[in-house]
Amino acid sequence: MVVVAGAVLLNFALPRLAPGGPVDYLVPPQAGSVSAEERAELLDRYGLDESVPRQLVTYLGGLTRGDLGVSVRDGRPVRSVIAERLGWSLLLVGGAVVLSALVGTALGFFAAWRRGSGVDLASLVSVLFIDALPAFFVGLLLLLVFSVRLDLFPLYGAVPASEVGGARFLVEVARRLALPLATLTLTGLASVFVVARSALLSELDEDYVFMARAKGLDEKGVRRHAQQNALLPVSTATFLGFSTLVGAATVVETVFSYPGLGTLAFQSVLSRDYPMLQAVFLVLALIAIAANFLNDLVYPRLDPRLRAQ
């Protein structure tokens, strides 16, 4: 709760640190000039002429009513813009979290089980290598290879420009999701992989794993024992990775022109769209908090020791 409150305040403060207000954006360099009266009117329109504490009160008041204000950039209600973008972001980031968790865990366990072998090293090095490439670079290369050269996937956007319905629409959405999702999945893969690998490694050294073997279980049974407990740190890594991936999504969305929260944040930064920026940050912070919360929920399910006595 304290964290939420802190996040809200920070959200409010952050955009206001910037040189240049929304009015400066609204009147781009190309345009002529704006009179003092016009400025005043603009400021008044968005409530930016009030003192900062009053703005804060207004903002908080709006928050309690679920009113996030109106975008300075295009005059639309922030809430509807966020709602629209959030869906795509969740699809992209959520999909990447799930995929990278699944693939990363599977690979990590696989490597740990073959610790020290060539397969282990090969997968370790290749995952680290992919992780080492910045997300936008991976995105560019995927774009280059799969869209430009091979022409397998569309280059940009989330939905097709042409009107298609039903299953075709879903296919189109999936095709457009494919590359950004792959990029983001690759980005998130390594952290899960590394954690999964070392978690299983240390579990394999635990006595209960030995015991499982000693009591006659076959390798599959033994592995299941260890993996169950190794999932614990993996779960934490996955949920913590959420906010990292949200950040990475900003760049990836830009590369693929994907209409998610990341690009929205970026655009809002550039346009000093305070209401939008506040809202985006709030949503991102809430996502991170929710991820933590989910982790706290999942944890006791994985580890009985943490369940309330």
Added chain:
Amino acid sequence: MTTPAVLLPEPVEPAAGSRVSRPARILGMVGLALLALVVGGALGASVIAEHPPERSVGSPFLSPSGEHWLGTDDIGRDLFAQLLHGARVSVSVGLGAAVLALLVGTVVALLAGYRGGWWDVVLMRLVDLALTLPLLVLVLVLTAFLGRSLPVITLLIAGVLWARPARLLRSQVLKVRELGHVAAAEAMGASSTRVALTHVLPRLVPLMSSQLVRAATVAVVVQAGIAFLGLGDPDRVSWGTMLFFANSSNAVLTEAWKWWVLPPGFALGALVLGLALVSYCVEEWAEPRLARNAGRRGRRRPRPTTEAEPQTEGTTLEVRHLSVRFEGGGRPVEAVRDVDLVVRRGRTMGLAGESGSGKSTLSLALVGLVPDPGRVVEGEVMFGGRDLRRIGRTSVARVRGREVALVPQSAMNALNPARTIHRQVAEAAELTCPAAEARARTGELLERVGIPAGRHHDYPHQFSGGMRQRVLIAMALVNDPRLVIADEPVTGLDVVNQVTIMELLGGLVRELDLDLLIISHELPLLARWVDDLAIMYAGEVIERGPVDQLIGDPRHPYTKLLLSSFPDLYGPRSRLGAVPGEPPDLSRLPAGCSFAPRCPCVGPECTASRPVLVELGAGRAAACFCAGDERVADLFVDPVAVAEGNPP
């Protein structure tokens, strides 16, 4: 600190200087090489590149040539020069931000973790807050707002990076606080500053270094990311800005991507990969157990080629010439050497020995569970008329738990914390009978070992050590095995629990008509519960025989001295006897008798050749040149002399 896995035999620790496994060393070297390449490029940029990075030196969009190794960019600047000079930005931002972030993180961690109290509450809220905001987006916003020169960006990145190391380091501080030497320093009255700086901080170094590398990695990527988005430092050519201009000049659509997009991208990759590999190496160095080889035994062991002699009548288990060798990084360790051991039908066998004597390894070898890098190199394990070493891994697995059951040491950790005890026992039972029956048997047996029905579906952490040991006993007995091997079954329990568990085990063994092999270092305890006893020293059985005779009239000097070092509850309050010298280093055993360096009655023959186990009649045997000697019976070593460092 985590509890060491006590089940594993002790002497496996890799030789000094090789805390890091070979693959990790190789990866680390590769990482260092990559880093050296990048840093070298950064340092030597002005020398290596013949063109300045920030001046147009040719036509735009030139393809690579001898003059411009990577061609030129959209306004005719030399890309190779930019690549080299760009390294400076990445390296300095990465290093600068990481060092700063770590500095802040460490201070916060020490304040929060060691000072505690309000410091902890306030600082950790702050950390939580910092962690909820997506890092890249935050830096993006701040860069757009606060400026984008390198120092500012470095500061900003550090400003959002400190929280994660702070959190990790704090929990490490909390762990380190519990370490013995920290408590020792506190107990000695050291000031908290002294404790924090000399005792806590050095223990954070491994985590700090891996976090430093991690932070540098993130800093490099974040810096490149914001530069790629067009928010890079205007004054300096960096890899991110190269990619920004490449992308906005549509380099991916032309052939230019090969020399404009790939080099900076892969350079970033090389730097980050280098950091990651070094970090991997550092982490393994800090947590050596990561370096150990996996529990999975992929290699086939050599099988004995000659036909084994049939098992002797009336024995449950007959071990012949068994040797186990560990071949880690250093010199090979012979943990078990040429051991003969017999468990007779109806007689409980005891195996005594101190740490490193090979008794646990021996027990693991019996059931085919010697952990890597150990291997049974010789010998036969005759059980049920066949040699367990010949029948193959899968068959041994079938024998395990079904015919030979193991009650392992350290009941605290031998149960999976995430599964109920009932499930864990039933799982074993299901190996031999259908699920429903297995559940029924499990319930029955758990109650038999003294766990009330209401607690069968509790988790291991809800039980005390003694109770867990009971669960392990139930687990061992659930499949009605013929032989139970109990490895230190009561170590770590207090004396009241010891008696209860031993009596329970003894009772069950009689009731179910099993044979029992107990392994322990507590000689008096063993003596009370077994019929036959074998004493191990440095991987060898040095004396064996019926327990009363062996205790009453030890023939090996070691046995005699060891016996004298146990205090007697009601006997006279005489001095305890000492065994001079230090326990043997299994990787450097002397040529002759391995006890010779500590033996008070050592003779020239002892250092020259190795004594073998000699039958002394009545089932007794000892491996000593003076086994029948008078001197042994009167042996006593005064600890005072040993304490001074002057063994007789």
Added chain:
Amino acid sequence: MTDTHRPWRLRALFAVVVTVLLSTVAPGAATAQEDEERIVRVGLHAFEGNFNPFTPPAALPYTHDLYNLVYDTLFWSQARVDPEPWLATGAEPSDDKSSWTVSLRDDVTWHDGEPFTAEDVAFTFQYFKDIGGPGRYGHHVFGFPVLAGTEVIDDTTVRLDFEEPVPAFELIPGGDLPILPEHIWSDVADPSADTTTLPVGTGPFEMVELEPDRSNRLVANPDYFKGAPLVDELRLSLVQDPSAAFGGLQSGELDFVTRTLPPQLAQQFQSNDEFGLIEGTQFQSLSLMFNTKRPLLDDAVVRKALSMGIDSDAVVAAVFQGAARPGNDTWTHPDSPWAHPTGGHEFDPEGAKVMLDQAGYAPGPDGVRVGPDGTPLRFTVLADSFSPPQVRSAQVAAEQLADIGVNVTVEPIDPAALSARRRPPAPGQAPDYDMYTTFLESHAHADPDHLFFFFHSPGPRTIGAIFTGFSNPDFDAAVERALGQDLDERQESLSQAQEIFAEAAPAVVLAYPEGRWAYRTEAYDQWVADPGHGVFTKRSFLEEYAGTDQEAAAEEGAADAGVEGATGEGGGDDSSGAVVGLLLLGAVLGAAVVFVLVRRRGSANTIEE
């Protein structure tokens, strides 16, 4: 881009691998053209997300051309002395030109079927004035000129009265202000808040779908008074990333991209039969603006010397690879009817050095000149960091200026911060910058009043050189005189003003970029260059104009092909792309496949042995 020579197996492998990874339905080849309607898919490089003329635009002037697909203006704004009547059939001024009687077409209907009348025109002008606000258009009726009143004379005639003479009425505001339907807007309380309603206009296209920040769909207005457009549907998608946009064009996902084609890509599209190229000017200029209130820069000698030290040809060559024209010291675009007849740029570094030497700016020990008061000539150029040409040209200029002993640092900065920096803290005060680069588009050069608007001394009505602070009485007199003259009489005054400008150098035009666009011929090939607008304007879709420029443009394009071939062998070498792809995905996917296989084998192993 199609590939015909790749082994099919490799491609299939990719398809399979990717399908496995994403478990989506097989991707298949490019989307098939599904119906016989003529649909043109356009990649927009910027878009505000709405068609509401009252919201602030950021993508000028191109937003204007987008609006004009749906709305119409009274005249078609062009850099011409005689703009083409559009909704109007003509306009008659009063003697002092402060009052204009406009006669309108009678065959126009709104998209919703309502007839278009003089009422709508009167309403629009008054409404824009009443609302004012941040929109791009309002200042035409409350800034300059100021609307005094309107009177509807009959259904097709309306009189518009202004508080001062407006000799250029037909162009500004007549050619600029989009005419809105009274029956829709009269009910709207807060016009700038209503951004999601589909616009109703009289234009050739009707908007049927609006997804802000993503895509829009415009369908042909069959009843358009100039005849139904040649294209049945325009699908506009926002593709901000240039590579994505041109990649989309290449791969067949887009038919046209509103971003001008960078020279390095020209050859690639030119050599491919599927594409056509067309050139057209947007009257764009890339300028370096000086803060004339800044010490040192307040000296016209310094500014002129800086101007002389900049090699505009080099900027054109380096930044635009020739796809631009060098700047004129007289500022106005050479194609503008009001351009100074001689124009040209004086690049004379030696002369600049002499000038500076004489004015007392001697070189300091580090080669940087020092002013009489000891201040070195060190300046910072602000440049929009998201506009590579602005950054790049500033960098090139900085390099050149170093040669005459002036130290210039380029500081890329985001647009909003740039706006803030160049704004004076209070009227009359000096803003906090030395120089900035900026793109100025058609309005700035096609408008006969442009010199007045940009460089007249900062005046009471927020007109003039607000940011540069430039003030020159002779210049002011010349542009004020021009303002009151008929379009065809202005040349002399404007030329005089331009000469003063060239001497005082409050700004240097670094280049006038040419526009060049690529399109898929199969989708539509009747594009026309519309001076000042580029090619993506309604005239490209109207039979009356369409296709007229086509042949000439194609020929010119072909001629250029030889010159622009600086980018390697062209085409695409697929194998290298595939190698990278394999490197990237192969590692992970391969491991995943191995994982599955080994896992299966592994579990089998444990049992069989």
Added chain:
Amino acid sequence: MNEAPLLELTGVRVAFDQKGAPGGTLALDGVDLTVHRREIVALVGPSGAGKTTLARTILGMVRPEAGEVTFDGQPLTGLSQRRLRHLRRRMHLVFQDPYSSLHPGRRVEWLVAEPLAIAGTPRHERSAAVTEALAEVGLTPVETFRRRHPHQLSGGQRQRVALARAIVARPDLVVADEPASMLDASLRAVILELVKRLRDRHGATVVFITHDLALARHVADRIVVVVGGRIVEDGPADEVVFRPRHEATVELLDASRRARTALG
């Protein structure tokens, strides 16, 4: 023993959870204990009886909820952290686990000299004391051992280092928490001998914690039996073993007897 006792505990109560709410399980419940100078007192009890908590309370590392700990006439409760630290330099704790109680990154000479460093003894004066103490615990040749790191020592050697440190500290009170229980039996006698010597040669008072009555009787003058956070029996060693009064003591003795065979 007409001197004032060195250590006195009266009515000491310690809650199990130090941070937690009062009324939780009590680790120590009304402990009264008097330790005289130059005495070796063994605290004996089953695991979880509160022996270690008692030791930490004596050292002032655990603050009792109620009751008073007096060391050499000075009450520990209510002392500032600073004063407490100073007082603590007159006591010394020898840990059970020789593997973790030595800072792994330091050499033996540093480890042994640490009490001196804490007390502020000048650097050059420390060396001689270290040499002497190392020789006394039999880590010879001293010059070889003082350069070693803990990981180069065996468990027995490490415990000797810990005892050398106790010698160097010249404490009035040594609390030895099962100092030999993690070592091999063959090394036990030597360590116990060294613990005894702290009293015999250096005049320290020793509180010796163990769960083994046989060992307690062997080492200590007095045996104090702790069960469930209370002291149930307190008397001369042989008295407690041969004539136990409390049933908990009897039970402990019985278990000890049944668990093992008398040897030798």
